[in-house]
Amino acid sequence: MIEQIIFYILTFIAIGSAAYVVLSQQLVRSVFMFFVTLFAVAGLYVFALADFVALTQIVIYVGGVLVLLLFAFLLSSKDSLDAMAKIPSGLLSAHRLSGSLIVLLFFGILIYAFLQIDFENIAWIKEAQLQKTVKTVSDNGIRNIGVNLMSRYLLPLEMISILLMMALIGAAHIARKEPKTE
Numbered sequence: 001m002i003e004q005i006i007f008y009i010l011t012f013i014a015i016g017s018a019a020y021v022v023l024s025q026q027l028v029r030s031v032f033m034f035f036v037t038l039f040a041v042a043g044l045y046v047f048a049l050a051d052f053v054a055l056t057q058i059v060i061y062v063g064g065v066l067v068l069l070l071f072a073f074l075l076s077s078k079d080s081l082d083a084m085a086k087i088p089s090g091l092l093s094a095h096r097l098s099g100s101l102i103v104l105l106f107f108g109i110l111i112y113a114f115l116q117i118d119f120e121n122i123a124w125i126k127e128a129q130l131q132k133t134v135k136t137v138s139d140n141g142i143r144n145i146g147v148n149l150m151s152r153y154l155l156p157l158e159m160i161s162i163l164l165m166m167a168l169i170g171a172a173h174i175a176r177k178e179p180k181t182e
Contacts, residue, residue, distance in 0.1 A: 007047050014040035031069050038062045052142050064164065072171060 017037040024030045038061045045054035128134050149157055 003047070007044070010040050010043040010047070013037075014044065027073055031066070031073060034069070035062060035066055038066065052145060068164075068168060068171075071168060 014037055017033045017040065020033045021030045021037060024033070038057060042054040042057040042062070045051070045057055
């Protein structure tokens with residue numbers, strides 16, 4: 001019972017903060033609410049017994065992508081931010097109509113699929129339970145991933161980190177204002 005309550009709270013936080021990210025006109029608040037959204041999704045991964053994916057979600061998305069978004073925001077010019085502020089902000093304005101229709105259609109499909117599923121009698125779960133091939137969560141999978149990342153795949157991991165650092169330096173260089181020479 002308590003698990004369901006926590007699950008629904010995390011789901012509400014994820015959906016609510018994601019809606020705020022999309023609907024907000026203030027970039028700083030959107031970036032920080034995106035931070036909340038990513039943490040809530042990581043919590044949902046924990047409930048799905050995907051602890052490695054939850055940890056990866058936090059390390060890569062919260063630790064990496066969100067920092068890059070903050071740098072991009074902080075390094076962006078005042079002119080581009082002012083131009084974004086002039087975009088019409090009506091919830092159902094003409095430039096948001098097609099996106100709103102797609103979202104409503106997708107949401108309708110999700111609700112229809114959710115109502116059609118009988119969660120107590122899913123065939124592949126019943127078959128796995130009968131054949132006793134249900135996998136349980138263990139630390140061996142995470143341990144193997146960690147050992148492989150730090151031994152076998154260390155060079156590609158470091159190459160990716162250097163590539164991300166180069167992208168960050170390039171973004172900072174592009175965003176830097178050059179003095180005008182007349």
